[in-house]
Amino acid sequence: MSVTLKEVAALAGVSRSAVSRTFTEGASVSPKTRSKVEKAAAELGYSPNALASSLTTGRTKLIGLISNNFHNPIFLEVFDQFTRALQERGLRPLIVNLTDETEPTNSVRMLRQYSVDAAIVASSTLPPSFAKAFHDAGVPVVHTFGRSATSTEVHVVGIDNVECGRMAARELSSRGYRRIGYLGGPKDATSAMDRYRGFMEEVEKHPELEVTHCFAGAYSFEAGREEMLQQLAEGPAEGYFCGDDILSIGALSALSDHGLKPGKDIGIIGLNDMEMSRWESVDLTTIHQPIKQIITASVDLVEEMLKDPERYPEARIFPCRVIERGTLRPRP
Amino acid sequence: MSVTLKEVAALAGVSRSAVSRTFTEGASVSPKTRSKVEKAAAELGYSPNALASSLTTGRTKLIGLISNNFHNPIFLEVFDQFTRALQERGLRPLIVNLTDETEPTNSVRMLRQYSVDAAIVASSTLPPSFAKAFHDAGVPVVHTFGRSATSTEVHVVGIDNVECGRMAARELSSRGYRRIGYLGGPKDATSAMDRYRGFMEEVEKHPELEVTHCFAGAYSFEAGREEMLQQLAEGPAEGYFCGDDILSIGALSALSDHGLKPGKDIGIIGLNDMEMSRWESVDLTTIHQPIKQIITASVDLVEEMLKDPERYPEARIFPCRVIERGTLRPRP
DNA sequence: CAAAACCTTGCAACCGATTGCAAATCCGAC
DNA sequence: GTCGGATTTGCAATCGGTTGCAAGGTTTTG
Numbered sequence: 001m002s003v004t005l006k007e008v009a010a011l012a013g014v015s016r017s018a019v020s021r022t023f024t025e026g027a028s029v030s031p032k033t034r035s036k037v038e039k040a041a042a043e044l045g046y047s048p049n050a051l052a053s054s055l056t057t058g059r060t061k062l063i064g065l066i067s068n069n070f071h072n073p074i075f076l077e078v079f080d081q082f083t084r085a086l087q088e089r090g091l092r093p094l095i096v097n098l099t100d101e102t103e104p105t106n107s108v109r110m111l112r113q114y115s116v117d118a119a120i121v122a123s124s125t126l127p128p129s130f131a132k133a134f135h136d137a138g139v140p141v142v143h144t145f146g147r148s149a150t151s152t153e154v155h156v157v158g159i160d161n162v163e164c165g166r167m168a169a170r171e172l173s174s175r176g177y178r179r180i181g182y183l184g185g186p187k188d189a190t191s192a193m194d195r196y197r198g199f200m201e202e203v204e205k206h207p208e209l210e211v212t213h214c215f216a217g218a219y220s221f222e223a224g225r226e227e228m229l230q231q232l233a234e235g236p237a238e239g240y241f242c243g244d245d246i247l248s249i250g251a252l253s254a255l256s257d258h259g260l261k262p263g264k265d266i267g268i269i270g271l272n273d274m275e276m277s278r279w280e281s282v283d284l285t286t287i288h289q290p291i292k293q294i295i296t297a298s299v300d301l302v303e304e305m306l307k308d309p310e311r312y313p314e315a316r317i318f319p320c321r322v323i324e325r326g327t328l329r330p331r332p
Numbered sequence: 333m334s335v336t337l338k339e340v341a342a343l344a345g346v347s348r349s350a351v352s353r354t355f356t357e358g359a360s361v362s363p364k365t366r367s368k369v370e371k372a373a374a375e376l377g378y379s380p381n382a383l384a385s386s387l388t389t390g391r392t393k394l395i396g397l398i399s400n401n402f403h404n405p406i407f408l409e410v411f412d413q414f415t416r417a418l419q420e421r422g423l424r425p426l427i428v429n430l431t432d433e434t435e436p437t438n439s440v441r442m443l444r445q446y447s448v449d450a451a452i453v454a455s456s457t458l459p460p461s462f463a464k465a466f467h468d469a470g471v472p473v474v475h476t477f478g479r480s481a482t483s484t485e486v487h488v489v490g491i492d493n494v495e496c497g498r499m500a501a502r503e504l505s506s507r508g509y510r511r512i513g514y515l516g517g518p519k520d521a522t523s524a525m526d527r528y529r530g531f532m533e534e535v536e537k538h539p540e541l542e543v544t545h546c547f548a549g550a551y552s553f554e555a556g557r558e559e560m561l562q563q564l565a566e567g568p569a570e571g572y573f574c575g576d577d578i579l580s581i582g583a584l585s586a587l588s589d590h591g592l593k594p595g596k597d598i599g600i601i602g603l604n605d606m607e608m609s610r611w612e613s614v615d616l617t618t619i620h621q622p623i624k625q626i627i628t629a630s631v632d633l634v635e636e637m638l639k640d641p642e643r644y645p646e647a648r649i650f651p652c653r654v655i656e657r658g659t660l661r662p663r664p
Numbered sequence: 665c666a667a668a669a670c671c672t673t674g675c676a677a678c679c680g681a682t683t684g685c686a687a688a689t690c691c692g693a694c
Numbered sequence: 695g696t697c698g699g700a701t702t703t704g705c706a707a708t709c710g711g712t713t714g715c716a717a718g719g720t721t722t723t724g
Contacts, residue, residue, distance in 0.1 A: 002444070002470070004680055015704045020682060027683095030690095030702055050445040051383045051392065052680035055709040060383065062446075065427075070412035073405050073608075080402035083429035092446065095397075095425045097415035112334070113382040114394075114424065138334070221611060253613045276405075279553060281585045281613070336710055347674045352712060359713095362672055384710035387679040 003046040012040035023048050054115060063091045063302060064111040064119035064139075068098035068126060071220045072246045074274040074291070078122060081295040089303060091117075098126070108133050118302045120144055124161075124191035125219065128154065140305035144298045147190035148315035155305070156315040157298045161191050164287055164320055165198020168241035168269050171322055173206050176332050177239035177267055182213040183227055183251060184243040189219070195243050195271070212237055216247055224250025232258050239267030239328065245274045248284055252327070262327040273323050283326040290318045335378040344372035355380050386447060395423045395634060396443040396451035396471075400430035400458060403552045404578045406606040406623070410454060413627040421635060423449075430458070440465050450634045452476055456493075456523035457551065460486065472637035476630045479522035480647035487637070488647040489630045493523050496619055496652050497530025500573035500601050503654055505538050508664050509571035509599055514545040515559055515583060516575040521551070527575050527603070544569055548579055556582025564590055571599030571660065577606045580616050584659070594659040605655050615658040622650045 009016045014033055021027035022037040029037075040046075054060040063086055069075045086093050094116060096107045111119055116139065121131045124145040131154045134141035146156040165182075172180045182199045185192035192215060203211045214231065216223035224247030231237070232254060242248035248270030252262055262268050263285075270277060270286035277284040297316045305311050341348045346365055353359035354369040361369075372378075386392040395418055401407045418425050426448060428439045443451055448471065453463045456477040463486045466473035478488040497514075504512045514531045517524035524547060535543045546563065548555035556579030563569070564586060574580040580602030584594055594600050595617075602609060602618035609616040629648045637643050 002447075002680095006680080016681080017683080017704060018702090020680095021703090024682080028702060033702080047441050047445055049447060049680055051447055052387055052709090053682065055384055055387070055680080055711090056682040058709085062426075070408060070415075073408060076402060076405060076408045076411075079408075079411065079427075080429060083402075083427050084431060087429060087434075092442075093427045094394075095411075095415050095427055097412060097419060099416060102419075109379050110424075113379055115334075115381060115383055221607070225612075249611075253611055256613055275553070279581075279585055281588055334710095338710080348711080349674060349713080350672090352710095353673090356712080360672060365672080381710055384679090385712065387681090387710080388712040390679085 003044045008040050008046045012036045060115045060117055061091050062094050062116045064116040065093045066096040067122045069123055074272050085299040104130050108137050117306055125189040140309050142298050142301045153313055155301050155313050157294050159289055159320050160317050161194030162198035165195040166202040169199045169202035172239045175329050179210045179237040181237035181240045183240050184215045185219045187215045192243050219244045221246055221250040225254045228254035242270050245270040245272040245277045245286055268327040285325045285328045286323050287320045288323045289320055293318050335376045340372045340378045344368045392447045392449055393423050394426050394448045396448040397425040398428040399454045401455055406604050417631040436462050440469050449638055457521040472641050474630050474633045485645055487633050487645050489626050491621055491652050492649050493526030494530035497527040498534040501531045501534035504571045507661050511542040511569040513569035513572045515572050516547045517551045519547045524575050551576045553578055553582040557586045560586035574602050577602040577604040577609045577618055600659040617657045617660045618655050619652045620655045621652055625650050
């Protein structure tokens with residue numbers, strides 16, 4: 001089957017230690033034996049078994065990447081970035097797709113069985129307690145897109161969702177929308193609640209505003225569409241902050257059903273600035289979330305935790321900004 | 333750190349073998365020792381180290397999942413399905429995101445270092461030789477969305493792309509389109525070429541048809557849009573077969589730029605039937621590719637190869653069918 | 665009750681690597 | 695030529711498990 005250390009050692013006429021050392025950074029091997037070993041290794045097509053060495057070194061370079069957002073297109077971008085960033089640093093993503101059935105404790109156990117060096121929880125719809133479960137099990141963990149306030153033990157990377165809520169309300173108000181609404185993600189997502197809180201805070205500063213709100217069942221096209229259809233049936237507000245671009249796009253579809261023009265008849269502002277929002281047919285005004293920076297920072301944190309597992313927990317929060325496109329009326 | 337076999341054995345007052353056996357299916361342990369061990373294990377929070385055991389058993393349950401299509405939304409569905417299907421069978425997806433820079437041989441080596449039990453190459457834009465490299469390295473491999481004809485050594489799961497090309501041409505022709513075009517994926521993708529071939533074959537049976545063709549740089553929105561803009565500038569055909577839904581959606585965006593109505597002014601038929609194609613605002617007539625079945629079959633094959641690595645290679649090809657929506661004119 | 669057949673258990677070797685330690689080798693300096 | 699220090703090398707233990715084998719214990723059978 002696979003070529004082992006022993007066979008290379010035999011062919012090169014040296015001890016197994018010598019072979020091992022030629023393949024480990026900074027070990028002392030003379031140029032002579034090194035070249036003998038390298039020749040033998042090349043001849044046999046040997047490359048060291050990462051799993052076997054992990055036994056003694058205690059490092060697998062395996063990183064658990066856990067998510068449950070396989071229905072929001074933004075996550076294709078997220079996975080793309082994550083897998084690349086990890087690969088570039090010689091780390092290997094081991095994916096866990098959390099479905100509704102999977103017990104959180106199961107995934108913790110499974111990832112421990114595979115001795116992952118760390119875990120990344122990439123989701124704003126998982127409770128902080130989930131990420132904490134990894135921490136408690138002794139697995140270094142970063143909660144990307146998590147809530148910063150509540151996690152005093154877990155590293156969090158993401159944005160200030162409360163501030164985004166405020167920002168959206170300000171944006172709507174400054175464009176003269178008076179009756180405004182929040183169309184948020186699922187109620188149990190911290191992101192949905194935080195954005196709601198910020199939105200409401202800002203509304204209260206503007207007594208002229210009238211506000212409604214609702215929460216979609218998921219961060220998905222269908223859920224956004226559904227919720228907006230409901231709004232239209234009940235008599236809609238003039239402008240909406242949708243808690244995610246994919247909700248916005250669902251909402252836009254509902255508007256189009258009713259022959260309503262976004263930006264003219266009803267305003268929509270989203271959050272994320274995903275690729276699709278830039279498409280001419282979508283042209284969504286939205287709050288840009290710096291995905292790339294967030295992911296780079298997450299992987300940076302992972303690397304630092306590998307060096308120092310006891311690293312004091314930290315929240316890395318990136319500012320967002322409004323990207324003006326066509327779904328809000330122009331500023332007066 | 334982590335609890336080991338030895339500690340459990342000590343606590344339970346039995347040998348290490350006994351502990352190992354209670355955790356392996358079908359080993360002989362008396363109910364008495366089993367319960368002693370289980371109690372001790374629960375108390376210590378022990379669960380066996382999958383990597384360590386893989387050393388002796390030769391099985392890691394790690395499956396390499398390799399792709400390069402992180403820009404086509406359909407792949408979010410693909411990853412969702414794959415990760416779930418693998419998880420359900422106790423297999424763990426180790427992701428490789430092939431960027432343009434990564435050498436194929438590197439990923440082969442890497443996956444061998446992690447002793448993956450098998451690899452799945454999920455892409456129609458990678459050459460058959462790529463999947464074959466795994467085979468040659470002794471790694472069981474399935475090429476999902478691969479070309480069936482060329483790979484006599486590698487399992488292939490997918491569709492008959494040539495037939496899909498024919499089907500699209502027939503569909504356009506039967507709706508009275510006379511000047512038709514093929515807007516394909518990248519020239520080096522076997523899927524793009526096979527669909528082209530089928531399309532042309534069918535066209536030749538219909539002397540009344542006039543045909544043009546072009547190939548986009550990638551299976552992406554931007555590339556599809558780009559190519560359609562070009563077509564519009566040069567004087568477009570009446571109906572197009574776009575080699576993928578995401579190309580179609582790009583093309584639709586180009587049409588909308590020019591104030592053209594799909595289905596009325598210009599016909600479009602896609603391929604894939606991804607979630608987005610069902611959206612009311614897209615409403616794309618398309619050839620349905622049974623993703624779910626394809627992926628289930630791929631994972632089935634993987635499982636069977638785990639049992640019998642020398643399994644005779646096989647192609648599993650699923651039929652496709654046209655899904656009628658709004659982007660082709662009605663049948664006369 | 666003894667013999668035969670069957671279970672259960674622990675010992676010890678092994679999977680493919682790493683690494684502390686001591687022995688062996690090398691080097692230049694005296 | 696000898697000595698001392700620095701390198702290089704191999705031995706052997708170890709990482710966390712699995713498993714063939716033989717010994718010990720149970721149950722069945724006559």
